[in-house]
Amino acid sequence: MPYTPELNELIKKVEKTRPARVEKKRKGEEFPAMSLQERKDILKFHPDFKEEGRSEIKVGPNTGYRIANEMVSLIHAKSRLDPDAVDLNKVDFETDVLVVGGGGAGASAALLARENGAKVLIATKLRLGDANTMMAEGGIQAATKYRKDSPYYHYLDAMGGGHFKNDPDLVKTLVLEAPKVMAWLEKQGTMFSKFDDGLLKAMHGGGTSRKRMHYAGDITGAEIMRTLRDEVKNHPEDIDVLEFTTAVELLLDENGACAGAVLYNLETEEYFIVRAKATILATGGSGRLHIQDFMTTNHYGATGDGLILGYRAGVPLRFLHTVQYHPTGAVFPEQAEGLLITEKFRGAGANVLNVDGEQFVFEREPRDVESSAIIRECLERGKGVPTPTGKFGVWLDSPMIDILQGEGTVRKEFPGKWILFKRYGIDITKEPMLIYPTLHYQNGGLEIKPNSETRVPGLYAAGEVSGGIHGENRLMGNSLLDVVVFGRIAGCAAADYVKTRAEAGQPTLDHVRAYHKALEEAGISVDNRVAPMILPDYSNPEVRKKQLTTAYHGTLR
Amino acid sequence: MSKTESKTKKAVSRTKKKEAGKVPIFVMGKRYDVPDSLTIQKALEYAGYQLVRGCGCRGGICGACGTVYRFPDSYRVEVGLACQTVVQPDMYIAQIPFFPGNKAVYDIETLDPTGATVAALYPEIFKCVGCGTCTRSCPMDIDVLNYVSKAIQGDIAAVAEGSFDCVMCGLCAARCPAEEVQYNFAILARRLYARHLAPKAVHLVQAVANVENGKYDQALEELKKLSTEDLAKIYKSLEHEPDMADEDWTPKEKVQIYED
Numbered sequence: 070m071p072y073t074p075e076l077n078e079l080i081k082k083v084e085k086t087r088p089a090r091v092e093k094k095r096k097g098e099e100f101p102a103m104s105l106q107e108r109k110d111i112l113k114f115h116p117d118f119k120e121e122g123r124s125e126i127k128v129g130p131n132t133g134y135r136i137a138n139e140m141v142s143l144i145h146a147k148s149r150l151d152p153d154a155v156d157l158n159k160v161d162f163e164t165d166v167l168v169v170g171g172g173g174a175g176a177s178a179a180l181l182a183r184e185n186g187a188k189v190l191i192a193t194k195l196r197l198g199d200a201n202t203m204m205a206e207g208g209i210q211a212a213t214k215y216r217k218d219s220p221y222y223h224y225l226d227a228m229g230g231g232h233f234k235n236d237p238d239l240v241k242t243l244v245l246e247a248p249k250v251m252a253w254l255e256k257q258g259t260m261f262s263k264f265d266d267g268l269l270k271a272m273h274g275g276g277t278s279r280k281r282m283h284y285a286g287d288i289t290g291a292e293i294m295r296t297l298r299d300e301v302k303n304h305p306e307d308i309d310v311l312e313f314t315t316a317v318e319l320l321l322d323e324n325g326a327c328a329g330a331v332l333y334n335l336e337t338e339e340y341f342i343v344r345a346k347a348t349i350l351a352t353g354g355s356g357r358l359h360i361q362d363f364m365t366t367n368h369y370g371a372t373g374d375g376l377i378l379g380y381r382a383g384v385p386l387r388f389l390h391t392v393q394y395h396p397t398g399a400v401f402p403e404q405a406e407g408l409l410i411t412e413k414f415r416g417a418g419a420n421v422l423n424v425d426g427e428q429f430v431f432e433r434e435p436r437d438v439e440s441s442a443i444i445r446e447c448l449e450r451g452k453g454v455p456t457p458t459g460k461f462g463v464w465l466d467s468p469m470i471d472i473l474q475g476e477g478t479v480r481k482e483f484p485g486k487w488i489l490f491k492r493y494g495i496d497i498t499k500e501p502m503l504i505y506p507t508l509h510y511q512n513g514g515l516e517i518k519p520n521s522e523t524r525v526p527g528l529y530a531a532g533e534v535s536g537g538i539h540g541e542n543r544l545m546g547n548s549l550l551d552v553v554v555f556g557r558i559a560g561c562a563a564a565d566y567v568k569t570r571a572e573a574g575q576p577t578l579d580h581v582r583a584y585h586k587a588l589e590e591a592g593i594s595v596d597n598r599v600a601p602m603i604l605p606d607y608s609n610p611e612v613r614k615k616q617l618t619t620a621y622h623g624t625l626r
Numbered sequence: 627m628s629k630t631e632s633k634t635k636k637a638v639s640r641t642k643k644k645e646a647g648k649v650p651i652f653v654m655g656k657r658y659d660v661p662d663s664l665t666i667q668k669a670l671e672y673a674g675y676q677l678v679r680g681c682g683c684r685g686g687i688c689g690a691c692g693t694v695y696r697f698p699d700s701y702r703v704e705v706g707l708a709c710q711t712v713v714q715p716d717m718y719i720a721q722i723p724f725f726p727g728n729k730a731v732y733d734i735e736t737l738d739p740t741g742a743t744v745a746a747l748y749p750e751i752f753k754c755v756g757c758g759t760c761t762r763s764c765p766m767d768i769d770v771l772n773y774v775s776k777a778i779q780g781d782i783a784a785v786a787e788g789s790f791d792c793v794m795c796g797l798c799a800a801r802c803p804a805e806e807v808q809y810n811f812a813i814l815a816r817r818l819y820a821r822h823l824a825p826k827a828v829h830l831v832q833a834v835a836n837v838e839n840g841k842y843d844q845a846l847e848e849l850k851k852l853s854t855e856d857l858a859k860i861y862k863s864l865e866h867e868p869d870m871a872d873e874d875w876t877p878k879e880k881v882q883i884y885e886d
Contacts, residue, residue: 279867
């Protein structure tokens, strides 16, 4: 849907202020960035600070911790499995390393586990590679320009972005591994954007002091993911892949070590027992929970399943009290609602503007600060741009990029977004985009150590399902980095663990029994609510009323 | 736009009464009336389907939702991504969750970045009849036929660049009369190009060496020990690379930079 006449009228205001704003950019004059105090003050407009959006966890290692209602409702749900109905002696698959999840962390883990001598089974809910990694656009941070940057600055930026709450050991691992990860990806044949002499192109992201955001056009995640997926498929003798088969519970042995998992075939509705010497949770995040009813940039499968599995097995959660809302999600046209508009647009010079075409915030504040400023502009100051469906947004002035950096830059650097908007009759080289913050990232997750291990022996976690690396807010480009860094580490660590562990003990689901008992003792009415959710349910509520035998909201049968 | 704005002729009139703002679509032959602003994907959900296959990023990048459709009065088979294509009246829809295609197994490290490599792993590339159906099928507007002919000519770089936007949905392969798997030899070419032909990022070698020689270890250990206040102080005083700085920019403060 192209812009309506009303919106076209409002775009004129943007065009009117554009020449002066372009001139300022050329002179290097920026809208003033906020001080740490101003940042703190504006965060009260952030959804994380809405107390009614949260409630307290009443069972498990994080009892008393207040996080989003949508997550608590999953934590307060029963397993899909009746532990007494499962015969754990009938083993369907045996493997050295079971990787749960087929995104960037899962694929990296599988490749490194294999390289270190382990047989691997990947179980993935959707198709291998159909994951949030695929959707990451902007880039991957790494301090590779050693004449102007170093892991030291990367560390400081990541800590500052995360409000200095991040786990320092995890951040240290992240920034030191970053150049190695870039070298590894280059070796795998990942087509990064480079200059003619091979120098990796790099840009700023929100909260970076140096341009260290490397990229592959505006489809960086897709390029990394399709490369890793191709490589996983080059090792059919060592890596098996089960698609449309998701893990619904972990198995623990009598010593409390992880002994594998129970899988569920989404189509035949069969459950399978997997015995594994080591298990890696790489299930990604939970954007599809639509916390506080926000739209989301996330992949269809992002329902936080790994959190539930790990938590029931006894792994504590960290930093889940904060959720990242990406400042710039498409809010028009409706068909594209929630879709990520990469921060790279702002890195490349596009201003963020209110209904009067005025700038109200520096473009590259950390994400939570930038989002808060946009929410305040729309809700508090009444300066949002009204959309035809009654929502509000602000302008992202993409045409500035071609003016500043030369005709054709937008087409060349943002081919994915250019074609997306073109399909709806919007030319983003000439017209600005209408955006609003969109639920983007699960800042927290399962507690891990720098070698990706959890408190449960034999259980590892990597990628968005883990928590601590990004503190209370993640910087752009640190999640593509995180999935590959900790995916690789988890793969190595799991393979090592397999070598020293002759045989897993007898698997049980006793922890599930104990969890169910704890729910009961806490007086939580679970009704027929089960977790993990597996897939969100977007079917028409009117139709759902007639689906008389559907038992659970948000899950398959 | 031509691919989605197909001529529907007088199709609507043949069906039962049309509700305002709604259009009839046919999923596997069964009629549903859905709001006319929806994509095929959202229309399926509106109709009551819970998607398992043929659904992924919902944003036109993962390639999981290739869909075939046609209109009653047209002989043309049309294709698109379900998450990107807006419904049209009387669309007959069939999702093809993922079209099976052969993938060669290889060691990217030891391959020669030549046309001969692609031809050896995917010998069917020479069967191309040049019909251009692949190009017409591509939801990413890639000139697939062009990169197929570049592959036949052995121009790996051109295949890599020409196929860069590929989401590997498989619609080209699904429609190809010569039974090629364009998307699979395209990724082979992109990996060959990036691994063996593209200029190497030599700075990476030094950056990795600096890490492995432990040049940053001490400074990071010291940062780790700092209180939040002290850390914040250093953070606030960081020198920022200007937005419009070119590649030659270097900071004045060089304490934590190790040039070689």
